[in-house]
Amino acid sequence: MAEITYRQALHDTLREELLRDENVFLLGEEIGIFEGSYKITAGLLKEFGPKRVVDTPICENSFVGMATGAAMLGLRPIVEIMTINFIVLAMDEIVNHAAKIYYMFGGQCPIPLVIRTPGGGGQQLAATHSQNLEVWFAHVPGLKVVAPSTPADAKGMLRTAVRDNNPVIFLENLALYNTKGEVPDGDYTVPFGQAKVAKEGADLTVISYSRMSTMALDVARRLEQANKLSIEVVDLRSLRPLDHETIINSVKKTNRAIVFEEDWRSFGVGAEIAATLQEEAFDFLDAPIKRVASVEVPLPYSKPLERAALTGAKQLMEAIDEIKPRRRR
């Protein structure tokens, strides 16, 4: 076990996968000579050369299309989209091509494509550079969407993504890159569709993913110390496929749930989870399922306004306070 950053975990995994399988290659803007906008690909061009680490022009539709074609022909491309905001340009390639080709053409060629991209706000990057668009993809059959929150999961899930024969949207988060965590040794993988109970608890469940799940864990630990409220934190890790069993078992135990997401509230992951819970655990619910999400505005550039619009620990604590049970378990 070693403690490394989320950034390091991604870098190491990319390097290991490049070494492991010669069909794996990287593709994206500024990932080679500039070593990546967030330095995930630092040193890889030097080590593997321009055929394995390909710098592209600023044209997401083109290079996602290229990657899809390469995957059809047996390569295993890993695309970096600088931030999820730019993925919008490649929607046709992702939704209409990558997600459909295996299905529409009689299973002739799978698409082992990974698209890595960070989402999230809070960096004063303004409305068009601070979004969380993962639900667009989680909505589409034929895609897999994962969003690890820890270096260990980032490593294990990126491995799974590279080795999966389906297109995978691998969601990162700007604010997670510098976070640290213990990472197991060896060539382990973390399967998709398995949420993780990050912290056990009895009074209430907070369901979250990516950066918000680390924040939820932090809040849960603080509340446990401060006033003995025992909060269970479920880190979804994978949005599609979504692990129903873990969230349902958790709510069967605690009877109360909050979905905590950085995204806007409407039509989001919170809505999906709340609907799932009421369908499958209705008789175990003791309070309405609460969604804690960001204010539904294009995210402001101004720091105070940005802070006011984004959800966070304070909003989560208020929600917990609102729906916590009177009696402790």
Added chain:
Amino acid sequence: MSEVTMPRLSDTMEEGTIARWLKHAGDEIKKGDILAEIETDKATMDLEAYEAGTLEQILVQEGETVPIGQAVAIIGSGTSGVGARFIAPATPASAPPAPTNGQQQGQPPSAPTVARTEVAPAVPAHAESAQPERVSTPAKSPETAESSDGRGVKASPLARRMAEEHSIDLRQLQGTGPGGRIVRDDIQDYLEQRTPTQVSAAPEPAAPPQEAPAPVAQVSAPTETEVSPLSRMQSIIARRLTESKQTIPHFYVSSEVDMTDLLAMRQTFNASAGDDGVKVTVNDLIIKASALALEKFPEVNSSFKDGQFVRYKHIHVGMAVDIPSGLVVPVIHDANIKGVRSIAHESKALIEKARNNKLTMADLEGGTFSLSNLGMMDVTEFIAVINPPQSAILAVSSTRKRFVPVDSQPVVRDLMSMTMSADHRILYGATVARFLQEVKRLLQNPYSLLG
């Protein structure tokens, strides 16, 4: 027409058991008549009629337990001509009870429903013939299930499911969730308030195992056993003493007392009481000695409550009394300021009442210390379990003649051993030892008890 409900007979009472009906359906009732005897967690008490009329229906049968406020009988004008045939069945049935009379079958469409907790106002006489099918049938019957499923009551899905599982009528509960919603906490509060032996609020016979259909449970093996449900008192004793021994860290301090002088004094004392006078017992003197010692060591006259040390201003000594149905602990209030003759008088009356099941709440409440005396049973030594919320109990054994060295010579004296059980959360060895020394000093200087 009015309901007779289960009264609240003490502050701690949550529910009561109908021990015996003294009046029967169809009987004329005068105001003040005793309708029934009610067993609570502490005593058996009378249920009085507050108005005159005819006892039209008995809704809760003997042996059944219901929460306070629930209707147990209905007193009406008697004009409806209903009588004993309206007595509800003692055992619950999933179907409505079979009518005992053909005429009850006809059910006018507008017949008001009389559910257990809901009384139709001024039922017209012609409609009453429809009541027996509904009155007091347990919640399982379709009609009452419909009215008791809490439709219109705000409750979480979980609370509803729990209520159904435990046959709780949601309308009996006050929700504490947002907007008065009944939530899991409320159901749990309610379940905890019911005693462990009671299975549900529906008037079912109190069968201890949840699934047992009859009071006498099926026994697997061996076959030569007889299983009977605990009486209400027994189940309360079982629960409270288990709680005591499991939650209170007991510790024990023993001492031996020379009772020779006290026995002599008692003899003199009682000789002057005359034939009709109340004789003072050894126990009365020990009560007095304990009370005086408590006065000197107020920390022993206390409770550990919610992490706090509660000291009582008054000294009320409870004495364990053995009765055929179990054990009761009536209380001599302010024993420290009462003379031994008053104590003797009171304790005799209390024991009498205890044996006849006539103790009232006042007799049983407020004890701050307890005494358990098995002296009359030839007991060398024993240890008692603390009677919560008190912090100590004194176990008194038999007085026996023993050789004691006096000036290095064996002398026959009357020795009695006593053991104090104390709550170590608030009491410590030295305190209890000092307290015990004081009891001993008082008993060995018996005239100090007469002051």
